[in-house]
Amino acid sequence: MVAERFSRQSILPELGPEGQRRLGVARVLVVGCGALGSHTAAALLRAGVHRLILLDRDILELHNLHRVALFTEADVGRPKAEALADRLCQIDGEVEISAYVAHFGPSQAEDLVPAVDLVVDGLDNMETRYLLNDACLKHGVPWIYTAVLGTTGLMMPIVPGNGPCLRCLFPSPPPPGTLPTCATHGILGPVPKALGALQASLAIRLLTAGEVPIGKLFQFDLWRVEFRELVVPRRDDCPSCVRGEYAFLREGSRTVTLCGDAIHILPRTSESVDLEELARRLAGLGKVRRGSGVLFFDVDGVSFTVFPDGRAIIKGVKDPTRAQALYDQFISR
Ligand SMILES: [Zn+2]
Incomplete structure (x- = not known):
C-alpha cells in the first residue's frame, strides 16, 4: 500500500x-x-x-x-x-x-x-x-x-x-x-x-x-x-x-515581539498554572473566558491569552517592558 x-x-x-x-x-x-x-x-x-x-x-x-x-x-x-x-x-x-x-x-x-x-x-x-x-x-x-x-x-x-x-x-x-x-x-x-x-x-x-x-x-x-x-x-x-x-x-529575554502586534511573555519558573484558579482570581478584574486549553483575559483594552505552562500572549501593548509589567501584575504571583 x-x-x-x-x-x-x-x-x-x-x-x-x-x-x-x-x-x-x-x-x-x-x-x-x-x-x-x-x-x-x-x-x-x-x-x-x-x-x-x-x-x-x-x-x-x-x-x-x-x-x-x-x-x-x-x-x-x-x-x-x-x-x-x-x-x-x-x-x-x-x-x-x-x-x-x-x-x-x-x-x-x-x-x-x-x-x-x-x-x-x-x-x-x-x-x-x-x-x-x-x-x-x-x-x-x-x-x-x-x-x-x-x-x-x-x-x-x-x-x-x-x-x-x-x-x-x-x-x-x-x-x-x-x-x-x-x-x-x-x-x-x-x-x-x-x-x-x-x-x-x-x-x-x-x-x-x-x-x-x-x-x-x-x-x-x-x-x-x-x-x-x-x-x-x-x-x-x-x-x-x-x-x-x-x-x-544562552537564555535570553523573556519577551518576544510577534508578528501580529502581540508580545509573548515567558514565565519565570517552569511550574504549570492552574487556569481554573487563575480564572477565579481574575474574574472581578476584567472579562475572563476559557478556550481550548487556554484562558483569555481582557482588561483596559489589553488582552491576554494564558497557556497552562505559564506563557502568555499579550495584545494591545506595544512596549515589551509594559507587557512584562502587566504580566507580572495579573498573571504571575
Ligand atoms: Zn555564518
Whole structure:
C-alpha cells in the first residue's frame, strides 16, 4: 500500500525507490505551525516524510484563515500545533507525530534539534530564527530559512559546515518591533502556500539527494511574478558558523515581539498554572473566558491569552517592558 501511495513520485529519476525510502525514515522538525509551517508540513507528509515534530506556541485566530488551507473555522481558538497534528493524521494514518504547544527557547532547541535530520522554518519573527540558526549549527543539522511578507517570500538553505548561515546574511537581529510584519504590512493569501511548497521541495532534495544550492538567497514576488537569486558569501568572522559562539542559545529575554502586534511573555519558573484558579482570581478584574486549553483575559483594552505552562500572549501593548509589567501584575504571583 505504501509503495502504491507514492508510486507517482518514486518513479521520478530524482528520487527513485531509494529516495522514497529515505523520506520514510527521515525525521523533520517544523518550528512554527501557522500558514508557512502547516503548508510545509503537509507537503512533506504527503511526499512520504512520516516522522514529524511540530512546535508552535500560539492558538489559531480567525485572521489566520485567509492564508491556510488545512485549518477551518472549527479550529479557531485551538493550539495550532495540535490542530495541525490532528489534520495530518487524517491525511496519512502512518504518520508519527509529536506536537508541542510551547515557545521555541534555548532548552527546546537543545532538546529537539539534535533529534532530527532537518528543520523547516514556519516562524513569524527573526529573533527566534537566530536561536534556530545557532542550534542547527551547533548540532550539525541543516535548516531552510524561509520567510513571507506582503506578496513576497525569501528562502535560503543553510547546511552546517558548508556555506553561509543566517548571520552571514543578516549579521545582527534588528531591534524588536522594527521589522515590517504580516500585521503591519499584510500578507497575500497564497504566498505562504507557495513558499511552503518551495521549502518542502528543497527539504525533499536535501533528505534524498543530500545536497541543495548553497550560498544563495532566493527571492520570490508572486504578485509581480518575479524571481531573483542573490549570492550570499560566508563571512570570515561570522560569530555563529565560523567562531561557533552560539550566543542565542544562552537564555535570553523573556519577551518576544510577534508578528501580529502581540508580545509573548515567558514565565519565570517552569511550574504549570492552574487556569481554573487563575480564572477565579481574575474574574472581578476584567472579562475572563476559557478556550481550548487556554484562558483569555481582557482588561483596559489589553488582552491576554494564558497557556497552562505559564506563557502568555499579550495584545494591545506595544512596549515589551509594559507587557512584562502587566504580566507580572495579573498573571504571575
Ligand atoms: Zn555564518
